[in-house]
Amino acid sequence: MATGVPSGKSKKQGMDFQISYVGKKSEEEILNQPAKQLNRINLIEGNHEFETSGRMIYGDNLDGMRSLLNEGFAGKIDAVYIDPPYATQSDFFTSDQKLAYEDRMTGAEFIEFMRERLILIRELMKPTGSIFVHMDEKMAFTIKIIMDEIFGQQNFHNWITRKKSNPKNTVTKKFGDISDYIMFYSKSSKYKFNKQYTAWSxxxxxxxxxxxxxxxxxxxxxxxxxxxxxxxxxxxxxxxxxxxxxxxxxxxxxxxxxxxxxxxxxxxxxxxxxxxxxxxxSKGMAMQDIFMDYKDAHNQNIEVTGYPTEKNIDLIELLLKSITDQGDLVLDAFSGSGTTAQAAMNLGRNWIVLDSSNEALKALRGRVEYEQKRENVDLFSVNHFSVSFEKVAK
Ligand SMILES: C[S@@+](CC[C@H](N)C(=O)[O-])C[C@H]1O[C@@H](n2cnc3c(N)ncnc32)[C@H](O)[C@@H]1O
Incomplete structure (x- = not known):
């Protein structure tokens, strides 16, 4: 294996190229829009292993994140995981055939949709915070350039390839596509990283x-x-x-x-x-940037929520463990079934998630109510948890 030797010459900081497309706004224009009001729609409290609090904001995440910035959350988020629409031009339904969300945007419209939200996310993050962006091959490479613009190429750490499903016997003229990708960036060079290990075979x-x-x-x-x-x-x-x-x-x-x-x-x-x-x-084998053991359930009916595109909770827990400690604050702006919220709750992290789908709101409420009723909490070490559900005012 040929391995290059770093030259030691100082690297140029910053990007000397940019992606250009019709409708690309200035950062100022994106950041200077007025925030909307958030209205409480529900509060669920209960006992739990960890003292945690969570919030779900139901509505467009652009409005929701502007409201968070307005509330004083700028620079308060420790860690972000997002799994946005992938520009598939498809509609996604729950296991009981209700429309969960439409994924119709493509091209420049999709890129700017992501860019606006990623800029707000960066503003919400602590200087020591990190972000994982989960995408598939359709737009991942384009969004990587946008991430480089927003977070800086020097703050890019990994391009994780995940095996997402079992092998497919595809009838089209191509290899079976069983991978998707997770980009790992931090907001600055001073970020938290807890090395993860897998057991030795x-x-x-x-x-x-x-x-x-x-x-x-x-x-x-x-x-x-x-x-x-x-x-x-x-x-x-x-x-x-x-x-x-x-x-x-x-x-x-x-x-x-x-x-x-x-x-x-x-x-x-x-x-x-x-x-x-x-x-x-040995603590085990240090994890590398190819994840083979975290595929999603092949059948959404066997999962907790029945929400489409629900991600493997072990995957999200692993990612959160790598960039957070107990008590940290996690954000997911595309919550879906609430896997990130559940993972954060399981690990004793606080969380804020956003989604514009009514089915996502129902799915997360179901998870939280289940948590509230769960009986296997050790009665001698119960703590309190509270989750508020809020809606962005129209
Ligand atoms: C791929 S799914 C996320 C699945 C999630 N990771 C899970 O494990 O269940 C993408 C989600 O983004 C949400 N979404 C799309 N556009 C949005 C927007 N502008 N504001 C808030 N949520 C949005 C959709 O409703 C959908 O639930």
């Missing part, structure tokens, strides 16, 4: 940790030096040996002595030291 663990010690514990051998010359202690000789040319020890000579005394240095027959790293100390 036996096969992968045995390949990676291929040695066993006298107690039958699996380990691997890793170099004790790293690239780059150092003048301090890590550049000094250890046991009469200098680090290899152009490298330095990863630990000071004292620390290397300690590791050796603890039996954590492996000496090869020709006297080459390496560190023993044990499987039992």
């Amino acid at each position: 036996e096969d992968a663990a045995f390949k990676e940790y291929s040695y066993k010690d006298d107690d039958d514990e699996r380990y691997k051998k890793v170099p004790i030096y790293a690239p780059g010359v150092r003048n301090g202690k890590t550049g000094e000789p250890w046991r009469g040996m200098m680090p290899p040319k152009g490298k330095h020890w990863q630990y000071t000579p004292e620390k290397l002595d300690e590791l050796d005394a603890a039996g954590l240095i492996y000496w090869s027959s020709n006297g080459n030291p390496r560190k023993k790293v044990y499987l039992k100390d």
Whole structure:
């Protein structure tokens, strides 16, 4: 595998190109529209593992987010997940055949629809906040350029490919399309990221940790030096040996002595030291940017809400865990069935979600009422939760 070496030359900051289309407004025009009033339509309270609060704003999310900015939410949101319409030119129905939403916009109209909302989202986010934007291949590449304009190319971190369904035996002249994409951006370079791990499969663990010690514990051998010359202690000789040319020890000579005394240095027959790293100390396999185990339910009837395009809750929980801590505030401006709200509730995060569909309002209310009635909450550690439902005034 050929790997490029970073040149070290300073990179140009900012974009030196932009996407242009008919109807592209200025940021000022987008941000300076007046906000509408929000009217409370319902409040549900109950007991829960976590002390959390949630809000659903029913109406166009552009109006809803303007109202949030007007209320003082600018710079208050820790994390965002959105799964907007994908410009499919289709209508989406619930499992009982009610129209959930229409996805008819295409081209420049769709791009500007997304851009306006992404600009408001950026304004709502904390400087340390991050955002995941879920899309499919139709518009993901175009929206990536819009994201670069709004959040900055330097704040782009991952293009996650998710396996969304089982293999398809497609009759059209193409490969089966079973993936969609999640873009990960932060608002600035100072953002929160909690590394996520998956459990080792036996096969992968045995390949990676291929040695066993006298107690039958699996380990691997890793170099004790790293690239780059150092003048301090890590550049000094250890046991009469200098680090290899152009490298330095990863630990000071004292620390290397300690590791050796603890039996954590492996000496090869020709006297080459390496560190023993044990499987039992591993948190698992660090997650990569291809997600194979988070496909959506193939049949919406088996899901909680029956709302179309409902996403896999484990996927949303994983994403939220990576960029939030307990008590943080999560936003989803295209709530749908309320998967993000449910994931946030499950993890003890506060949330605000928006959607213009009456079926989305019903689906989320169903989830919250279910939560309110749930009996398996540990009675000794119950906390309070409250969810308010509000409507954007016409
Ligand atoms: C793909 S679905 C989201 C599904 C959701 N992630 C889930 O797991 O159920 C997109 C949602 O965006 C909503 N939507 C589309 N345009 C909107 C707008 N302008 N304001 C608020 N919601 C909108 C639709 O009603 C729909 O529920």
